[in-house]
Amino acid sequence: MQLPQFEDIISRLGKGQTWSFSGGVHPLGNKHLSNQTCTVRPPLPEVFIVPVRQHIGTDGKILVSEGDLVKKGQPLTQSSQAFAVPVHAPTSGTVIAIGDHVTAHPSGLSETCIQIKPDGHETWDSLEVSTNYTELDKRDLVAQICNAGITGMGGAGFPTHIKASGSKTVEFLIINGIECEPYITADDRLMREQSASILEGIDILTHLLCPRAVVIAIEDNKPDAFEAIKQACQSRSDIHVIAVPTKYPAGGEKQLIQILTGREVPRDGLPIDVGVTMFNVGTCFAIADAILRGKPLIERIVTVTGKAVERPGNYWACIGTPVNHLLKVAGYLSDKQSQPEVIMGGPMMGFTLNDAAVPVVKITNCLLVPADDELTHGSNERACIRCSACADACPVHLLPQQLFWHSKAKEYDKAQDYNLFDCIECGACAYVCPSEIPLVHYYRKAKSDIRVERDERNKADKAKARFEARKARLEREKLEREAKHLKAKEARLAATDNKASTSSKDKVAAALARAKAKRAEQSATADTKVDTKETAPTANDNKKAAVAAAIARAKAKKAAQQASQQGDSSPAKTADTADNTADNSADNTVTTEPPQDNVVDAQAEKKKRVAAAVARAKAKKAAQQASQQAETPPVQTPDTAGSAADNSTDSTVTTEPSQDTVVDAQAEKKKRIAAAVAKAKAKKAAQEKNK
Template sequence: MGFMNLFKHFLGDDWGVHPDDRKRPAADRPLRVMPVPEKLYLPLQQHLGGPARPVVLVGQQVKKGELIAEAQGMISAPIHAPTSGTIAAVTDITAPHPSGLTLPAIILAADGRDEWIDCQGCADPFALDPVEIGKRVAAAGVVGLGGAAFPSAVKLTGAARSKVKTLVINGGECEPYLSCDDRQMRDRAADIVDGIRIMLHATGAREALVGIEDNKPEAIAAMQAAAAAVAEVHIRPVPARYPMGSEKQLVQVLTGKEVAAESRTFDIGIVVHNVGTALAVRAAIRDGRPLISRVVTVNGNCANDPGNVEVLVGTLAEEVIAFAGGLKGDGIGLARRVMGGPMMGMQIPHWRVPVVKGTSGILAFDAQEVAAQEPDPCIRCGSCVKACPMGLLPLEMSARIRNSAYDEAVGIGLKDCIACGCCAYVCPSKIPLVQYFVHAKGELAAQDRNKLRNDATKKLAQQRQERLDREAREKAEAAAKRKAEREAAAAAKAAAEAAAKQATETEGESA
């Protein structure tokens, strides 16, 4: 037993926080399927990694499921048309991002026919080569649906390569307010288990552990019933606690193994996927259908009729809200618009931003839920230290970041921060601790980018100098060559003249 474990033994291992989950009544409402909207707004970057590259022209007719933007680079994902229609524009739209900046997107005008392309399904996925499954999942544009939107195929093939033993399926859904995973586990448990079996085959893992928080008894029951006949899939209820759905925490609770600092779950033979991703993988392999829709939770005190809605990727949040019952009093008490969960989601500037592959929730908060308060000075109570699931010292890190001493913050563990927000949630002084960490991480990334850019421009300057030198050398050589030729020609001419002169002289003499 290590030193830290002794501590945990006596003090209790009580990382994380227990926020009021507010998942009901939205979780208990049946899933609603939203009809195809008039226009769909598809950002080219809906995933981690390189943005996709459009492969359609404005005015082109596309069918549902047709490729409209291809993956670019090692870590990227393609984008498919969520319905049939005409490409209306390729232009900049407001990003689902707290900055309120724009990003390039394809705008698709639906024709209402909703016609599929020919989908190449596969009746027996277990006969397929795992590499082939990875390729098909990549071609279907499947990304992690838990929120981070990391391309799933990269994780599947990477897991097969590093020979993972355990597949952990994340059904934790620890973010308050959200219930999209819960709803799908209740409604589509058999399909999820099928998807998990395909993922097991693709990764070569021997068993799958499905972690579900114990505040979702219906989902646990449904999943247990669906997995009863499958020996290698185990449903494991875990205590409800935020951030149970963070992969490092879930892995530790399920397997007892801790992921070392600055390393990944691959390193201990585990790969983690979300339950929604299992469904998307199943659709990609069994039916050959790309990822074009997802389930989104509409919730918050301002929402008239909270619940889960299945929407096409690219639908505006505004239209999703209108379909799901609109806002109370037409949004008069609205204090904050959030995409994703309340703890780690993004505040968005207005509702005219599209749902993307990673959008798990659309939340309309009133002033009481936002509970905005001016921060007070730190009283060094240590609440944040106790709450931090990664065992870091948020108060110390934030003090260093406040002084712009980013390197010192990295020295005490900033790189291991998962930005879960527990520290800011428990802070009695309402210090925006996690905002400091997100800021510092962005600043460090900007510094790294700057350094890379500097190296690149330096190389360019060097190459230019080499080119100029080479050009000068070649010019000099060419000039020397011409001069030599000229001299040789002159010499030849002189010799010829001399010879001719001599000839005439001898002729004269002989004459």
Template sequence: MESILEQIERGKLWSIPGGVHPAPNKASSTQQPIKRLPLPESLTIPLKQHIGDNGRLLVKTGDRVLKGQALTEPAGHWSVPVHAPTSGTISEIAMKPTTHPSALPEPSVVLLPDGEDTWCELSPWPDFYAKSDQEIVTRIHNAGISGMGGAGFPAYVKAQPKNEIEFLIINGVECEPYISADDMLMREHASELIKGIEVLRKLYQPTKILIGIEDDKPEAIAALKKACENDHYTQVCPVPTKYPSGGEKQLIQLLTSKHVPQGGIPSDIGMVVHNVGTIFAIYQAIYEGKPLIERVVTVTGETISTPGNVWSLLGTPIKFLLEQSGFQPQQWQRVIMGGPMMGFTLPSVRLPIIKTSNCVLAPSENEMPMPGEEKACIRCSACADACPATLLPQQLQWFAKSKEYDKLEEHNLFDCIECGACAYVCPSEIPLVQYYRVAKAEIRQEREDKVKAERAKERFEARNERLKREQEERQNRHKRAATRTNDDAKSKVEEASKRVSSNDKSAAVQAALARAKAKRSDNGEPDNSEMAKLREERKAQARAYKEEKPAATNNDGKKDAVAAAIARAKAKKAEQANEQDVKDNTSDPRKAAVAAAIARAKAKKEAKGSDDDANNCATNETDTSSDNDPRKAAVAAAIARAKAKKAAQQAEESPTEALDETKAQDASESTVDDPRKAAVAAAIARAKAKKAAKQAEESSVEALDETKAQNADESTDDDPRKAAVAAAIARAKAKKAAKQAEEPSTEALDETKAQDASESTADDPRKAAVAAAIARAKAKKAAKQAEESSAEALDETKAQDASESTSDDPRKAAVAAAIARAKAKKAAKQAAEQNDLPQSNDNDVEQQDNLAAVETTEKPKLDAEAKKKAAIAAAIAKAKAKKAQQDKGSE
């Protein structure tokens, strides 16, 4: 079985799927040789004319450059330089529209030719075999050579493949209609093309070199066969005329029957493909040392009077080429860059020629009418039959319109070579290729954004790692520094200890050693343990001194002397205060009266204090006697609490009494001058009388309480129920004492109001009358309260009598209670008469008569015990009345 190489040498070809057969229309442009044009007025050279990044600028505005001089140098990924097409001056470096369907601005250099067309220094390599492969690749790179078949892929990248190359394929098919640049180049420069192929043979060392040419170019086929007739490694392969058999993948399949893997490149299967224009540029770079500054361009169309192929400098305006070819524009004229299948309509004829520009087509309206309006797809499948990449153009168009980019990639959109065969056969005139180009551009942009995002993420993570590493290094550096410090301190201490051990251990040396140890501890921090011990010892000594000091003071006679001195100072101070008071009083009679009243109040308080001491002694005796009986002890405790409350109330009333005396004295002084003040003084006197009556009632209640307590003490011995009654009475007394404690503040307020009234009546007699009426109302209220207090005492007496007599005779108990009430009212009436209070009404007299009648009728029925109790109650009432009279006389 023959191998592929044997089949190729035998001239066998394979078929490709799809394809169309448009009219070639190449005859008009191949009738005359390639011609040269004069220099244009200006050249606009874009910095990017290939696939890859821009180069770095080497010139600036105003610089003079020579022909072939580099304007940029390679910089970045897949970057190739551009060169000056002729000698001249750089007039501008700015953003200019580029030769692209979008006409987006790109960085460009505007060169003004000087007309001399002076070359820079060239270094040709006639014997390139003496050069290394890398030197050859570098020369190709610096010459700025990129694919001139339309893709613009940098040639130096293809010149150093990663895999071993089996077949080197030269693409001279030039299948697109109207374009004849490669055809004319092969016809006129066949020998130069063979020399360029030799350069690539040295680089690739291929098994076979195949030159593919369509069979409608017999002159080109003949010229190349003649040029390589002695070369057994190179074979010219005529192929059938069919569009797009000039595609890279389609030509490989057509000549070798091999398929480029999806998403792969020809070098993956041991293939490399170069265009004949690229081969000629490599020849010029190696053999002549010229960079890529010009190329062959086909200028054709029915509006061109002299169509043909020209050598066009890169950067030449398209308008200049059209004018040099006899362009006769029509009303609706359009100019296409490229052929009718893969070309695009130029937005302006002022755009420049670039490295990938192989044709300028200016058709007439009859020759190439404008496409009609896009219609709906009729599902004819003609596009799928014409696709050379066996894709589904209809499905891809739907996904492109809906921007479903994932599905576009699933359906192998990037396998499309944008040949335009599908759009050529579409009866609905759908511009399918345009949809694919837009979708490809958007997908590429999306990929670039994703790559940028990934790179940004990597940079961010790398930065975080770097910061973390630096932080750890700083921490380790501090730790190492601390360790070194500790080691140095330890070494110093050790050295000091060695010196001390070698020398005499004097006190000074030992102290220095102790200081050195105290400076640093094992962990690098100060050691204050010795200082802490010293502080603790000082604190202990201070505490011991404080404990010893009081004892020494007690045993020392100085304390008595100090106390005596303090007493003398206090006495002197009191004497000075008294003298000052006397001086103040002599200056003002009122103040003297106030001072006298205060002195009398203090005297009364001291007298009451002595009485309280006596009462306390009596209470103590009672406590002693009550040790034998618990119930008596409880009664004694209740009596003691009542006396204590009375003493507290009297202590609060003493300042009030002094104030009353002062007010009375002021009133007596003021009445000398004003009769109205006398009325006020009378009102104040009546208020004081009411207060005295109230105190008399309280003293009678206290006597009654003592009697009840005594009776309770006697009665609890015989009946437990009486003990419960006594406890209830004690609780009632406690509540009453609390209520009385609140009353002094009210009395003080009343007296203050009376004083205000006395001050105000000095000016107005009507106010004096009002004040007197208020005083009388308050006197009546005091009398009523006195009656209520006596009623409460009588009720308690009733309760006590009831508790004692209910065991023998209920009627006797009722009689005793009535007698007690009559006596209590009589005592209150006598107190009121003595204090000039309002007299009792006739009802009280009637009640007394009734009580007397009851007493007369029931008296024979009373037993000895009831008589005894009545006598005790009468005695208590008489004592209270006498005490009230004494209190009034003392005031």
């Protein structure tokens, strides 16, 4: 089906013509009970009960604690979630409790609430005022609307900042002033008294959404409100004020769009899908208050009406005001009711409160207190006669009779097959039912059960998904560990193979190195033997020679003493010979000072042997010279000298200096001293012999 074009719609609205919708009813309005007096402001209650969540979406985080002092308009909650708006303190006072309290809900369940005891001073918190909002960034403007806690005031409670920040093209901005529900006159009095502020809110929304046209719709049973809005918009050619024929439920979102534009919102679609965005007149007033005056949403107009109240009318009720306080102000007449009954909302879509201590919330527009004979309560429910009157009255083309059967039998799958969730719960079907069946109550119960079942199923699905994800993660980690261990094993095997190969190569290299070292050692030994024959002895050799010389001198001295005792005629020569031998030995001893570096020579052992042989040869030669120079008789002196030489030679041959003697520095000094003493004694003995 082709949608009506924008130009055709504007032309039709300019002529005052509208479309219509199927179904609908014409109940008694009874609006005259409450729309004849101005809105009044009741006194403060003893305590305010502010529910944390008063909108479609998530709760906010509570910012206050018990015992805190709060100011009027101070935020009580805060949240960064998109579908969350804060709530504010309706007055200044003290937080006396934070906990569960019964709230305005058909189920009568309790929700988290903040209770504030007013101090009576009405001290305001700091207010953020935007005098020229057109210069602000649109995102900042939307954020101010959100921070003011504004939600849809028509009854849905949808966060306003979500609708005000849409990115799709808007052809029609529709302002809903229909208020089609019987008895309710809150929007009627608001349009009469605050038309200028409503227009300011419309201008702010126009600045945000940039629609091609603005349409204000007012039901024709509100002539005073229509004239007030018409007067406020008389200089605005871009705003169309349209009077809509009275028919319930013309105030429904989809129904009003169809009336004004001829376009039908898709079954699973939204108004923006047909180029339309809709706001309630109360929402427009709250936006103007928030942006231009900095006031958050802390109060609204509530209609208190019915034949069981003495002063029906409209009241500026602060959010959180207990219902029983408003009933007291309006003059509740208990004798008009056999049982206390208060309906929050109108007779068509409202619900009966379980407790009059529940607080007023942002979507509370009416408190209906009917007398016993005023409304049909559905307590006389009878069997369905299948008259199909409910189907004729349904504005969304449903089959209420089938929905009723399946909902009552809890056959929820079949009820959903008949599009249960398309029901707007307008109550038109129950209004025309001759059997007085409270059809909407069955539908609400079925929807609630389905939502609970759906939530449980979603939780189970999420739990199953988490379990499967955990199982997959554990399996993945197991495979990763096994792969890691396999990789480590392969690395170890590769390292072992490399190590074995390297070890074999190292062994071959070590063998070659030993062979080369052996050859080098042999070559060095040969060179040492040659050097020993051709050159002077090294420092270690000199040490060993010194030791051998000392031994020779000792033997020479002994031989000289023996010769003296035998009466040698030429003792001086023998002594001189011994003296010369000692001198030579001493000279060799004194002049030889071995350096320390040669002590650690790798060839020291071999050189020691060579040096010992050289020392023995020298000692033998010295002994022979001493024997030749001696003048003793041939029989004794040569024997003595030879004996000395032999002894010296034998001593030289048999004496092998120890390693400690070579290393010890003190031993060397002692050797020199002993040699000098021996030389002196030999010389002295020779002198005495000559005398």
